[in-house]
Amino acid sequence: MTRGRFITLEGIEGVGKTTHGPFVAEHLKALGRDCVLTREPGGTALGEALRAVLLDPKLPGMAPLTELLLMFAARAEHIARVIEPALAAGQWVVCDRFTDATFAYQGGGRGLDAQAIATLEQFVQGALRPDVTVLFDAPVELALERTRHRGAADRFEQERHDFFRRVRDCYLARAAAEPARFRTVDAAMPLEQVQATLAALVGELAA
Numbered sequence: 001m002t003r004g005r006f007i008t009l010e011g012i013e014g015v016g017k018t019t020h021g022p023f024v025a026e027h028l029k030a031l032g033r034d035c036v037l038t039r040e041p042g043g044t045a046l047g048e049a050l051r052a053v054l055l056d057p058k059l060p061g062m063a064p065l066t067e068l069l070l071m072f073a074a075r076a077e078h079i080a081r082v083i084e085p086a087l088a089a090g091q092w093v094v095c096d097r098f099t100d101a102t103f104a105y106q107g108g109g110r111g112l113d114a115q116a117i118a119t120l121e122q123f124v125q126g127a128l129r130p131d132v133t134v135l136f137d138a139p140v141e142l143a144l145e146r147t148r149h150r151g152a153a154d155r156f157e158q159e160r161h162d163f164f165r166r167v168r169d170c171y172l173a174r175a176a177a178e179p180a181r182f183r184t185v186d187a188a189m190p191l192e193q194v195q196a197t198l199a200a201l202v203g204e205l206a207a
């Protein structure tokens, strides 16, 4: 059995990960790849319960270390129950956010030490790393504007623009440091152009 491939979708809030995840998964299926679409934090019953805690606006001021450990707790469950079994069965896994989000949000955004995050990454994931990471990138003002029509803000959405600028900078630095893994897509482009870029990328990956 050939192991599946692990594709992650990353970027700041509002760049289109939720919109494009199903598009990528459907394209892979159309090209004959058995595919699982999932997300973090979440993807399992326990992970979704932890997500509800992590996003709860009624829990302001959560300590950054608590937030970091809850992200990795949800991830440990997700890897054990969904990601690893799927990859081992030859399925492709498309995941809306993974550990790059932890480096970007808890590292870049909250200021936690990147080396400490890397230690947890190694402990929780072992050798598991994404094969390909699509980074949707757009200016903070544009991305946040796209989410403005939504209802009550969750705990992350309540952050200020400078928080999201640090998150974006961290994502861009990680993409620059690992050009073989990252594909950066200009998410400021109109939807049709972003999806044409994604279709070409998926075609290349599935070839």
Ligand code: Z5A
Residues within 6 Å of the ligand: 011, 012, 013, 014, 015, 016, 017, 018, 019, 020, 040, 041, 071, 096, 097, 098, 099, 101, 102, 103, 105, 106, 146, 147, 156, 157, 187, 188, 189, 190, 191, 192, 194
């Ligand atoms: N988090 C963390 O801190 N650490 C971690 O390790 C992990 C996560 C894994 C929940 O994630 C929070 O968890 C997240 C980081 C933190 N918080 N934040 N911020 P999430 O993925 O559920 O939340 P999100 O990133 O905020 O999702 P989102 O707000 O739904 O954004 P999105 O999925 O990237 O965007 P979208 O919903 O697909 O698009 C937004 C709107 O723009 C929508 O109306 C689209 O139709 C529109 N759109 C999208 N693309 C375009 C283009 N190209 N043109 C025009 N309009 C567009």
